[in-house]
Amino acid sequence: MSAEKKSSNEDDHLLSQLKEHFGHNQFKSKLQEQAIREIVKRKGDVFVSMPTGSGKSLCFQLPAVLHSDKVALVFSPLLALMKDQIDHLAKLRIVANSINSKMSSSERKAVVQDLRCMRPHTRLLYITPEQASTDNFQSLLEELHRQKKVSYIVVDEAHCVSQWGHDFRPDFLKLGRLRQAYLDIPWIALTATASKVVAKDIEKQLSLKKPVATFKTPCFRRNLFYDVVFQDNMRDPYSHLSEFIKDTLKIGQTDKKAVCT
Numbered sequence: 001m002s003a004e005k006k007s008s009n010e011d012d013h014l015l016s017q018l019k020e021h022f023g024h025n026q027f028k029s030k031l032q033e034q035a036i037r038e039i040v041k042r043k044g045d046v047f048v049s050m051p052t053g054s055g056k057s058l059c060f061q062l063p064a065v066l067h068s069d070k071v072a073l074v075f076s077p078l079l080a081l082m083k084d085q086i087d088h089l090a091k092l093r094i095v096a097n098s099i100n101s102k103m104s105s106s107e108r109k110a111v112v113q114d115l116r117c118m119r120p121h122t123r124l125l126y127i128t129p130e131q132a133s134t135d136n137f138q139s140l141l142e143e144l145h146r147q148k149k150v151s152y153i154v155v156d157e158a159h160c161v162s163q164w165g166h167d168f169r170p171d172f173l174k175l176g177r178l179r180q181a182y183l184d185i186p187w188i189a190l191t192a193t194a195s196k197v198v199a200k201d202i203e204k205q206l207s208l209k210k211p212v213a214t215f216k217t218p219c220f221r222r223n224l225f226y227d228v229v230f231q232d233n234m235r236d237p238y239s240h241l242s243e244f245i246k247d248t249l250k251i252g253q254t255d256k257k258a259v260c261t
């Protein structure tokens with residue numbers, strides 16, 4: 001089969017899986033598609049920086065469901081975020097579980113029992129970074145790794161690893177050590193907010209393996225207009241605001257791509 005035909009078959013397969021598992025007919029953006037296609041290759045570490053609501057979660061959830069005998073480990077900073085994603089996946093009939101400090105020991109046992117099966121049902125396992133250094137989790141990870149059952153290790157809200165970003169969480173720093181211990185598992189780091197400095201720091205702190213494939217929405221937002229004036233210097237702030245809006249709407253009309261929000 002020619003390389004071109006093979007790649008178009010792979011394209012069709014990914015789209016059919018997107019439709020089958022998530023009910024979407026197409027990718028939300030070119031960047032989402034490119035990131036997912038790269039992650040699916042499992043060739044190396046991937047960094048994704050896209051704004052809130054742009055569909056970052058799909059970037060690891062779709063690749064994770066393609067591995068019917070493996071589980072993706074997802075580090076996430078908040079139990080509420082994990083719950084949202086797990087509930088959403090449950091509605092799609094994708095098995096996602098969590099191991100966290102709020103669970104009873106019988107709930108935890110049930111999750112671990114499934115992970116120990118030859119073919120676990122769990123496709124995504126959500127964990128807090130605090131769990132990363134516990135003995136129980138370390139030995140579970142070693143076992144899953146030995147049995148080649150880990151598809152990806154995902155760090156969601158990866159800016160929490162950087163002291164230069166907001167929401168710094170010291171426990172995220174422990175993940176870098178984990179990366180060094182499991183060099184053959186591809187890592188995916190995702191964030192909505194990463195300046196150049198923070199993005200570099202994320203790569204460093206997580207010890208992502210170079211070259212890191214990076215998918216980043218440019219920070220420049222052509223639909224946002226700024227005007228900074230001291231209120232004390234204005235005779236009528238409301239008419240100033242009204243003029244500013246009219247002016248930016250005019251700019252918006254000449255630049256068809258701009259939208260005034």
Ligand SMILES: Nc1ncnc2c1ncn2[C@@H]1O[C@H](COP(=O)(O)OP(=O)(O)OP(=O)(O)O)[C@@H](O)[C@H]1O
Pocket residue numbers: 024025026027028029050051052053054055056057058192
């Ligand atoms: N290919 C797609 N087609 C249509 N809708 C999509 C697609 N991918 C994702 N979505 C939808 O876009 C919405 C936002 O996705 P998601 O929550 O993953 O964004 P996010 O970038 O992770 O946001 P956050 O930064 O808040 O975590 C969800 O409702 C999701 O179902």
